Amino acid sequence: MGTLEISGLRKQFGGVVALAGVDLTIEEGEILGVVGPNGSGKTTLFNVITGVHKPTAGRVTWRGADITGLAAHAISRIGIGHTFQQAMAFPGLSVFENVQIASEHCRHARNEAYPWPSPDALLSFVGLQDLRREIAGIMPFGNLRLLGLALALASRPTMLLLDEPAAGLNDKETAKLVDLVKQLPGHGISVCVIDHDMNLMQRLCRRLVVLDFGSKIADGPTAEVLNDPKVLEVYLGGAL
Numbered sequence: 266m267g268t269l270e271i272s273g274l275r276k277q278f279g280g281v282v283a284l285a286g287v288d289l290t291i292e293e294g295e296i297l298g299v300v301g302p303n304g305s306g307k308t309t310l311f312n313v314i315t316g317v318h319k320p321t322a323g324r325v326t327w328r329g330a331d332i333t334g335l336a337a338h339a340i341s342r343i344g345i346g347h348t349f350q351q352a353m354a355f356p357g358l359s360v361f362e363n364v365q366i367a368s369e370h371c372r373h374a375r376n377e378a379y380p381w382p383s384p385d386a387l388l389s390f391v392g393l394q395d396l397r398r399e400i401a402g403i404m405p406f407g408n409l410r411l412l413g414l415a416l417a418l419a420s421r422p423t424m425l426l427l428d429e430p431a432a433g434l435n436d437k438e439t440a441k442l443v444d445l446v447k448q449l450p451g452h453g454i455s456v457c458v459i460d461h462d463m464n465l466m467q468r469l470c471r472r473l474v475v476l477d478f479g480s481k482i483a484d485g486p487t488a489e490v491l492n493d494p495k496v497l498e499v500y501l502g503g504a505l
């Protein structure tokens with residue numbers, strides 16, 4: 266049994282079918298990648314898992330418990346954290362104050378294996394300890410992304426959903442992010458990541474899922490999925 270199991274997940278916005286009945290398992294300790302063309306349902310999948318949207322049909326279970334349709338704060342409390350495409354820091358506060366507030370807010374979340382006992386420990390993990398007094402709103406974009414990761418980790422998750430974590434980062438910043446994310450399973454945090462960057466996905470994920478028009482069209486080892494003729498044809502127009 267996986268940590269997070271999704272079955273028959275469907276989400277419609279009026280006449281638009283964003284998810285057309287998706288089955289998906291995220292295993293303990295893995296870094297799973299979800300890819301697909303624009304509009305294929307990736308962000309909707311995250312939004313339904315994290316309680317931003319209620320599904321039209323289907324079921325989400327977490328360690329065997331039905332969590333379908335729970336509110337976002339309840340999903341966060343059981344240990345499913347997420348980052349946003351846009352960094353969600355308080356712009357007028359310092360890096361340290363942002364992480365302190367997030368840590369304080371989530372201090373009752375249960376995660377016995379949580380490895381960062383203080384905001385400074387978290388800042389040290391993401392490499393922002395020397396910038397702890399910087400005002401978040403005037404930080405360069407790459408550092409803001411790292412702060413976004415620290416804020417997500419402050420919720421003491423045992424699973425983290427990352428939505429396009431490397432968008433807008435340069436090669437050096439991306440390498441740093443890859444290094445950090447790859448360490449997460451070793452800290453007891455499973456990861457599911459959405460991104461368009463296949464190079465990034467190959468470096469991060471052993472398993473890839475491909476969505477197309479709200480349906481899963483492939484699920485397996487990354488190299489196999491990227492050579493699947495169906496994926497090449499439907500997702501990449503025949504050439505990767």
Ligand SMILES: Nc1ncnc2c1ncn2[C@@H]1O[C@H](COP(=O)(O)OP(=O)(O)OP(=O)(O)O)[C@@H](O)[C@H]1O
Nearest residue numbers: 278281282283301302303304305306307308309310
């Ligand atoms: N809140 C909403 N209201 C109406 N339609 C929506 C809403 N959110 C998503 N959709 C539609 O659902 C479909 C799936 O969108 P979604 O954002 O999940 O795709 P995506 O794979 O994340 O795309 P991208 O790669 O461009 O971020 C699209 O047709 C989109 O227009």
